[in-house]
Structures are given as C-alpha cells and as structure tokens.
Amino acid sequence: MILKNIREGELDSVQIRDEDLEVTVIPGLGGKISSIRWVGREILARNPGKKLAPARYAAPYADYDASGFDECIPTIGPCEYPEYPWKGIKLPDHGEVWSIPWSTWGEDGYLCLRTQGVRLPYVFEKRLRIVGPGEIHIQYALVNPTSFPIKYLWSSHPLIAPQPGMRIYLPEGAKVRVDWSKDGRLGGLLAEHDWPLTQDCSGNAVDLSLILSEQAQLVDKLYTTRLSQGWCAAHDPASGMYVAFVFSPEKIPYVGLSINLGGWPVDESGQNPGYYNLGLEPCNGYPDRLDLAIASGACQVLPAEGSTHWDLLLRVGQTDDISQALSTLKMR
Secondary structure: EEEEEEEEEOOEEEEEOOOOOEHHHHEEOOEEEEEEEEEEEEEEOOOOOOOOOOOOOOOOHHHHHOOOOOOOOOOOOOOEOOOOOOOOOOOOOOHHHHOOOOOEEEOEEEEEEEEOOOOOOEEEEEEEEEOOOOOHHHHHHHOOOOOOOEOOOOOEEEOOOOOOEEEEEOOOOEEEEEEEEEEHHOOOOOOOEEOOOOOOOOOEEEEEOOOOHHHEEEEEEEEOOOOOEEEEEOOOOOOOOOEEEOOOOOOOEEEEEEEEOOOOOOOOOOOOOOOOOEEEEOOOOOOOOOHHHHHHHOOOOOOOOOOOEEEEEEEEEEEHHHHHHHHHHOOO
C-alpha cells in the first residue's frame, strides 16, 4: 500500500493506493473519505455547488459539501438525548463526528483514524485498508469510558455517484420503511413498502430499485427491515460497474437508502440546486432520530465501560451478470 499526504482544496488529506484503487481521506473534515477511484473512475458523489471546506461543529449537514463517505454517530437526525445522565443534550444533524477533526496514523497496513464525542463521551475509531482488487476493508471500534450505558445510532454515509438506469439490490425478503419522502410521496414516518415494487400515495406504480435521472426531482430516505443476509449493492447496466457493501447482519442489521434524484437540498428560495446522489448506507438502527429509535427499541446500547467492534467491506467491480456477482458477496 502506498500512503502519501496531499492537499484536497484547502484541506490536508491522506491518500492510499494499491491494486486498482485510490482512496483519499480528510482527517480534519470528520475523517471523510472524499474520493474512491477505481481504475480511474470516481465512485463517490461530489456536490457541484459546494467545495470541500472546514465545517463548523453542529452545523446543518446541508450547509457544507454533503459529499463523499462520512460517518453518522450517535444520531443521524438532530434530536435531544432522552435519558439520564445526558437527558436534554442536543445532538446535531448527521451526528457529531462528520464535522470535527480526527487524529490519524498508520498501523499494520491500515490507515487508522480516531475521534471522540463532544456532547456524549465516546471514542470512535476506524481503520481502512485496500485488501485486494476492488476491495476496501473498514474496521470500526466504539468505546464507552463512562459508568453509564450509551444508546446510539451509527450509519455509514457513502454517497455514490449514480447514473440513470442504475439499480439497487437488497437481499431477498427485504422490505423498506420511510424516514422521509419528499412531499409525502411514499407516506409518513415508518410507512412500510414491499421492495422493490410498490405504489406511491396516489396509487402509482413505483420501482424503488430503479435510479431515475435528476430531472425527477425526487428524494426518499428509507430503511430496510432487518436483513437476513449482510450485503447491499448498486449496479449500472450501461457500464457494468457495481458497488457493494458486505457486513455481518448480526452487527449491522439494516441498510439506509437515501435516493436523491435532484430533490435535496432546497435553498431558501425554494429552488433546487440539482444535487444528484445515492446513499447506500449500512447501519445499526433506525429511523434517523436517536430519540425515536430509542423509543422503538431500534438502537444500539454501548455498555458502561464497554466497547464494540464491527467491519464493513466495500467492493467495486464490473460484470454483465449482476446475479452471479451478488452470489459471491461475503466477508473475507
């Protein structure tokens, strides 16, 4: 693995290269993976309207670039922590860690990053390594140094550069629940739909797996029901390229889908800047707000003076037979 320090706009970055992948990480901007290039092709979305820049802690996520691959913890949607001893503590939009600096070092062939909570007292770490052609292994660790359990949500937040005609694939039997759907198209919070074929609230047939063009001006944030298998994928039949995540369904039982077909964000005038991206987001709870997840029992609990670990494998490849490629998805 080749590791070097570079500049990403006005930010110091670290780049790792090996096999057919080039990965750029910005430690000072939430440990963001700002770029993943596979055989020279960028797979992550870049916001055409905003440059990468230092973020202000607890600012709205949409105020900044909203691009690349961030981490959301201990919440995704802004809310107040509902229980003692942090009852009433305000938790920011998309969590705490996407906007703050991380420390970084190299160890055992991994690029390692660490940060800690500001309003909740946890330590969060991730380690990245290119482990083979088209494969990136990400190890996560979360530590609670206090004498009280911490309830939390974690979601990976990779925003993939979509193409019209791309399709999303989920394990057999998955259904999806609504967190938010623009103009209530798919119903209110936790409205459940079959995957991939369903109907909108007007009775129109909808194929949720099909990525339309950005002219659709739609956006839906969905969560899967608990998955029987640990994978999710998106495939572009025009180019044959696919992006997949592989994980343990015991550790990571859900996937969030942020299907943004030019519908978010909307500026103060109500005009849309036309940002187009696909969030394919393995996660450990739902919906976006931690307080609601706690109320429904769909969050995780980090024990007092305890720790937990989980892994994510990102795989990029090319195939004309996506069914065959999906059948090979497993953790190494």
